[in-house]
Amino acid sequence: MQSLTNRSVVVRKREMSFMEKLYLPAILGGMALTIKHLFKKKVTNKYPEVKRIFAPIYRGVHVLKRDEQGRENCTACGLCAVSCPAEAITMVAAERKQGEENLYREEKYAATYEINMLRCIFCGLCEEACPKDAIYLTDRLIESKYDRKKFIYGKELLVEKIDERIDISKRKKNYTMA
Amino acid sequence: MMDWSIIIEKSILVVVLFGVSLAIAAYSTYAERKIAAFLQDRIGPDRAGPWGLLQPLADGGKMFFKEEIIPNASDKFLFILGPCIFMTTALMTSALIPWGKSMNIGGREISLQVANLNIGILYIFAIVSVGIYGIMIGGWASNNKFALLGAIRASSQMISYELAMGMAIIAILLTSNSLNIRDIVDQQEGFKWNVFYQPLGFLIFIICAFAECNRTPFDLPETETELVGGYHTEYSSMKLGLYLFAEYTNMFISSAVISCLYFGGYHFPGIDSLHLSQNVAALVSVAVLFSKTFFFILFFMWVRWTLPRFRYDQLMRLGWQVLLPLAIVNVLITGAWLTYFK
Amino acid sequence: MSQYLFFTLSILTIVSALYVVFSRNPMHSVLSLIFCFFTIAGHYVLLNAQFLAIVHIIVYAGAIMVLFLFTVMLLNLNKETEPHKTNWIKIAAVIAAGMLFLVLIASLKSTELGPFHLPYRSTIGFVQNIGIKLFTDYLLPFEVSSILFMSAMIGAVMLAKKEK
Numbered sequence: 001m002q003s004l005t006n007r008s009v010v011v012r013k014r015e016m017s018f019m020e021k022l023y024l025p026a027i028l029g030g031m032a033l034t035i036k037h038l039f040k041k042k043v044t045n046k047y048p049e050v051k052r053i054f055a056p057i058y059r060g061v062h063v064l065k066r067d068e069q070g071r072e073n074c075t076a077c078g079l080c081a082v083s084c085p086a087e088a089i090t091m092v093a094a095e096r097k098q099g100e101e102n103l104y105r106e107e108k109y110a111a112t113y114e115i116n117m118l119r120c121i122f123c124g125l126c127e128e129a130c131p132k133d134a135i136y137l138t139d140r141l142i143e144s145k146y147d148r149k150k151f152i153y154g155k156e157l158l159v160e161k162i163d164e165r166i167d168i169s170k171r172k173k174n175y176t177m178a
Numbered sequence: 179m180m181d182w183s184i185i186i187e188k189s190i191l192v193v194v195l196f197g198v199s200l201a202i203a204a205y206s207t208y209a210e211r212k213i214a215a216f217l218q219d220r221i222g223p224d225r226a227g228p229w230g231l232l233q234p235l236a237d238g239g240k241m242f243f244k245e246e247i248i249p250n251a252s253d254k255f256l257f258i259l260g261p262c263i264f265m266t267t268a269l270m271t272s273a274l275i276p277w278g279k280s281m282n283i284g285g286r287e288i289s290l291q292v293a294n295l296n297i298g299i300l301y302i303f304a305i306v307s308v309g310i311y312g313i314m315i316g317g318w319a320s321n322n323k324f325a326l327l328g329a330i331r332a333s334s335q336m337i338s339y340e341l342a343m344g345m346a347i348i349a350i351l352l353t354s355n356s357l358n359i360r361d362i363v364d365q366q367e368g369f370k371w372n373v374f375y376q377p378l379g380f381l382i383f384i385i386c387a388f389a390e391c392n393r394t395p396f397d398l399p400e401t402e403t404e405l406v407g408g409y410h411t412e413y414s415s416m417k418l419g420l421y422l423f424a425e426y427t428n429m430f431i432s433s434a435v436i437s438c439l440y441f442g443g444y445h446f447p448g449i450d451s452l453h454l455s456q457n458v459a460a461l462v463s464v465a466v467l468f469s470k471t472f473f474f475i476l477f478f479m480w481v482r483w484t485l486p487r488f489r490y491d492q493l494m495r496l497g498w499q500v501l502l503p504l505a506i507v508n509v510l511i512t513g514a515w516l517t518y519f520k
Numbered sequence: 521m522s523q524y525l526f527f528t529l530s531i532l533t534i535v536s537a538l539y540v541v542f543s544r545n546p547m548h549s550v551l552s553l554i555f556c557f558f559t560i561a562g563h564y565v566l567l568n569a570q571f572l573a574i575v576h577i578i579v580y581a582g583a584i585m586v587l588f589l590f591t592v593m594l595l596n597l598n599k600e601t602e603p604h605k606t607n608w609i610k611i612a613a614v615i616a617a618g619m620l621f622l623v624l625i626a627s628l629k630s631t632e633l634g635p636f637h638l639p640y641r642s643t644i645g646f647v648q649n650i651g652i653k654l655f656t657d658y659l660l661p662f663e664v665s666s667i668l669f670m671s672a673m674i675g676a677v678m679l680a681k682k683e684k
Contacts, residue, residue, distance in 0.1 A: 027485065034217045034484040044221045253547070296646055300574045307582030311554065314586070318547065318593050326593060333586050340582075341673070357647055498680040502673070 056170040059122040059137040062115055063166045064159040067105055072159060073134035074113065075106035080126035080135055088119035089126060106132070113158060117142050117151040127171070136168040183286070191292050195272050202475075203426035204234035210426075210479050217483045241419035249412050253319040260316025261413070261420035267309035268427040274298050275434050276360040278444045278464035282456045290464065291360060298359040299347060302435060303340075306390060309428070310336045313399065316421070317409035328408030331490065332399035335389055338497035339396075343386035345505030349379045349512040350439055363443030373440040378508045380440045382501050387432045389497070392425060394482040398490055433474035434467070441470050522566055529566070533559040546592050550585065557581045571647045
């Protein structure tokens with residue numbers, strides 16, 4: 001069979017020479033190698049003080065977006081739930097009533113919208129599937145909890161607050177790295 | 179009375195020695211973690227105090243407050259006796275090591291050595307060989323298969339390597355004509371370190387010291403991957419702490435013994451030309467011995483984070499078929515050299 | 521001072537030696553035998569024979585008893601697995617032990633109790649003196665036994681070698 005790379009080496013089990021049988025040169029070589037690492041730059045980030053920079057395409061906890069007037073974008077079409085390979089998303093749709101136009105952008109909206117964060121694999125397919133620009137993955141992390149039920153995030157956790165919008169411009173399709 | 183002043187002097191020395199041994203054992207755990215981290219491009223513990231210097235205190239405190247568990251099916255008396263023996267013997271060995279030149283306080287000559295027996299090196303040898311009972315008793319009393327296997331491995335390893343170690347020491351005794359450690363140290367004054375006359379003996383001795391201290395590459399009695407925790411699998415709280423602590427004390431003592439036997443102990447070339455007063459010279463000699471000892475402690479750790487562990491049959495083959503014949507040959511060569519060239 | 525030490529050590533020696541015989545647990549027997557060896561080493565120290573004391577500890581407590589302990593650990597002796605002994609064996613054991621006891625009493629009867637001495641101080645137990653004695657008066661037995669040990673050591677290495 002033709003090898004895929006030129007890096008492969010045929011293993012040959014030959015008798016070891018006397019120097020090799022002593023093992024001492026090999027041991028000293030290993031010790032020299034480890035002592036070199038003593039002076040190398042350390043890779044550790046001191047976490048609470050120094051935080052790792054997330055890549056722009058990092059996929060963390062979801063957010064349900066509002067538009068400029070503060071109305072929820074989601075129309076409960078269910079495409080995200082269909083596209084979800086882990087079946088983590090469920091929702092219940094409801095019709096928008098008279099006088100709720102400032103709350104929901106579309107005539108149909110999600111009365112409940114739940115993502116099970118323990119099932120979610122953060123693939124981002126829900127984001128791809130969404131026709132209304134409503135769901136995005138952000139660079140936030142899931143907090144640890146003692147109760148499994150608390151990992152089912154409802155609308156109160158997913159929908160962004162009006163006064164603290166979450167920036168998702170990095171994840172828009174036309175985003176270019178600065 | 180003369181008697182009482184000697185007793186007081188020696189008790190102070192013993193207490194100081196215990197304190198220093200324990201402090202060094204405690205900070206060896208810190209050094210171990212730091213060096214492990216550095217050799218693996220990490221920074222290690224740095225949260226407790228500046229650079230994590232209070233980490234040993236935090237570890238010790240944790241050990242004290244952990245739940246004490248004594249297995250129901252264990253032999254309770256022996257279960258408690260095991261770590262006690264191990265720790266006691268680990269601390270006892272430091273008595274015969276000459277820590278420095280003698281001091282002169284108020285006209286009294288104070289030797290920085292708890293006891294200067296004429297059997298010196300044999301005493302250390304005996305205490306080390308007794309220390310194995312701590313491991314064996316603890317491992318057996320736990321009533322646990324892993325602990326028993328660890329204890330058996332520890333004891334057979336100890337017996338096998340003690341032989342080669344003894345033969346390596348015999349070569350030293352041949353050249354120095356004395357069992358007294360202070361004599362052996364004083365003969366190496368200047369740069370006449372034994373390591374230059376006994377390179378093979380030194381190599382055998384240090385390999386055996388690794389095996390006797392149960393350090394990697396010879397840490398088979400406590401291989402996490404095979405035996406859970408080895409002989410201290412069932413131990414918790416401060417009894418486990420005693421075991422771990424005693425191992426580091428053993429490492430400290432064996433480093434000190436290596437520096438005394440092969441690296442001139444408290445002597446360092448050129449120190450006499452400084453013309454220091456007696457007490458300052460004594461303190462400097464203590465510092466010299468300690469820096470040599472610290473180097474060997476670091477060496478122990480350096481090796482631990484470089485070499486992988488032996489397989490058990492390899493360990494036995496190395497001990498019986500390589501080190502023991504080599505040690506006998508070394509004794510023969512030394513004897514021949516002394517007879518025909520001196 | 522050394523008189524008190526002597527009596528304490530003697531009591532400890534006898535008690536631990538008795539415990540070796542009377543203990544039901546073989547493990548405890550072995551351990552008290554080790555303790556007994558230590559107290560005997562203490563007696564040697566009182567006689568100023570430090571070398572003998574230390575060699576006693578290295579050889580008996582440090583090597584031989586470790587092997588004893590090893591065997592007892594691996595055999596896992598307890599009441600259920602202990603082989604049942606027939607009455608004949610018990611009777612034979614009693615007779616044999618009784619005869620040993622008789623011999624001991626006979627030998628003790630013929631000894632005379634001298635006046636009690638404080639522990640004897642001399643330098644006979646020092647390494648140099650023992651060495652000089654061994655290499656002058658007892659040269660032949662010493663060399664023969666060292667050849668025996670040497671051959672035992674080489675034999676162990678040979679046994680450990682893989683059969684080709």
